[in-house]
Amino acid sequence: MHLVFATSIVPDGTPKSGYEIANAAILGALSRAGCRVSVMGFAWQGREACSIADDTVVLGEMDPRTEAAGGLQKLRWLARAMTRNMTFSSAKMLLASTAQVRAALDGLGPVDGVIFNSVQFAGAFREIFAHLPNIYVAHNVEYVSAEQSARAARSPIARFMFGREAKLLKTLEAQLCADAHFIYTLSEDDRQVLGVADDRRSAVLPLVAHAPVEVTGDERRTDYDAALIGTWSWAPNRIGLDWFLEQVVPHLPDDFRIAVAGDAPPSLAQEHPRIAFVGRVPDAVEFVRSGKVVPLISRAGTGVQLKTIETFELGLPSVATQSALRGISYKPENCTLADEPRAFADALVRAAGSPVDLDGRTFHEEQRNALDKAVLHGLQQSGFGRQNEAA
Structure with missing residues (x-):
């Protein structure tokens, strides 16, 4: 079974944000389920590229953080978002062209399906993958986060931008859920908010982050x-x-x-x-x-x-x-x-x-076992089936 993991930022062996740690956990579970996974997305600008896996298609380099961009870059992103009626976060993905993404997909050979990892990449390029069955990974209910950010914003411009993002994200997330063969969320509450709280349609992924540290009994040094x-x-x-x-x-x-x-x-x-x-x-x-x-x-x-x-x-x-x-x-x-x-x-x-x-070893092991079970359930419900015994 060959799946494309379509994501904004590709793993580079040094996960730093919660998003990247979650991606590493999900990709690990897919591997343990026996899937062949090709990752497609952008490399984080400025990081070492030597740790990017061979089965990764890099469409370019970018720093997705809005606050790290200069004023001119922010205006470019905003212009793309406005002219294409898409979210600001998806407009950042247009660093690559539609033709480039299509060629990258064709270059992977036969593909059985796509996993849209969150909304950013999918919001820019999902039509290219429309002929493939897909799974959607909802890391968050993005429109709710945008609504909360709009309420907390301290400037009228920020309130407008977050408000616009929330409206577009609500429509986009509904479309992604409607089109998906299966949806993975990271909390039970998100299944309810997205309207997919049916075990035939979705599952919650319990995540793991790092290997737990063994408690030796020695006093931990603190600063x-x-x-x-x-x-x-x-x-x-x-x-x-x-x-x-x-x-x-x-x-x-x-x-x-x-x-x-x-x-x-x-x-x-x-x-x-x-x-x-x-x-x-x-x-x-x-x-x-x-x-x-x-x-x-x-x-x-x-x-x-x-x-x-x-x-x-x-x-x-x-x-x-x-x-x-x-x-x-x-x-x-x-x-x-x-x-x-x-x-x-x-x-x-x-x-x-x-x-x-x-x-913390018991917590870690229980989380990983539950993660593997949920990922395998989603693959089976999507029609991809079991490839081998999950570890």
Whole structure:
């Protein structure tokens, strides 16, 4: 069985964002199910290309982050989106032409089907694959995230852009679900919102992130009381970070040491001088393990929070909002649920005062087994069938 995994960014062996970690987990499950998968999409501009697998078709290089683009590039994306009546995120994919994508597909030889990985690539090129049966992977309900971002936007232009994106995404996601032979979501709530909550039509993919760290009994070396990392340029993540900085941090003791890793605007460091903004870090696992407790601060978005899964796999103490636990069926004993700012702050202080690490291997193994089962179910419902015994 030969499937094309059509995605915005192709894996390069160094997954950094939650989106890339999720892709690696899904591709691993497809491989264990016996599928031959050819990946098609764009390489992340500036990263080493030597780690890109041989069965990958690279259509070009791009940096998909809006905040990393110059003013002229943003205007080009906007012009394409407006003239083609498509989403801003899909307009970025038009770096490649329709003819180039069609030629790339033809060059793969006989193909049995396509997996549209989220909406960006599909929104630009799905007509090219219309003759093939397809599976749609809904990482999020994108239109809901866009609506939340529009409500949280601090400028009229941003509200307009997110509002426009939400309207187009709602139509696009409905079309992708209607056309798909099967839909994978990352949370049960997303099946309901998308209107596909039927086991014959969809399944939830429990994800894995990293191999769990074995708890040895030795005391973990820490540099901070709390450490959190994220892609803060993504609007739903930024909503959670703003909530944490503006509403939770004021309730914490002045000597409570907090470090934030990941891309963050320089203005945040100026506005919150007591927080250590450390930027990109070479090893995300090592960084989060340097904190006594991990704040899981999601307040918006859909899908599943990969940072929650990573934290549970690593067995680290955490304090989580209800939103951070969406799509998670099991909450470890060293995770405290808190949605009110003062309660969240108090729980952080308690957890940092006597941190307890757990062994995350059982969580990881159960997630992976459930992921393999769900992927295989979707392949069978799509008519692709079982290729060999899933591991």
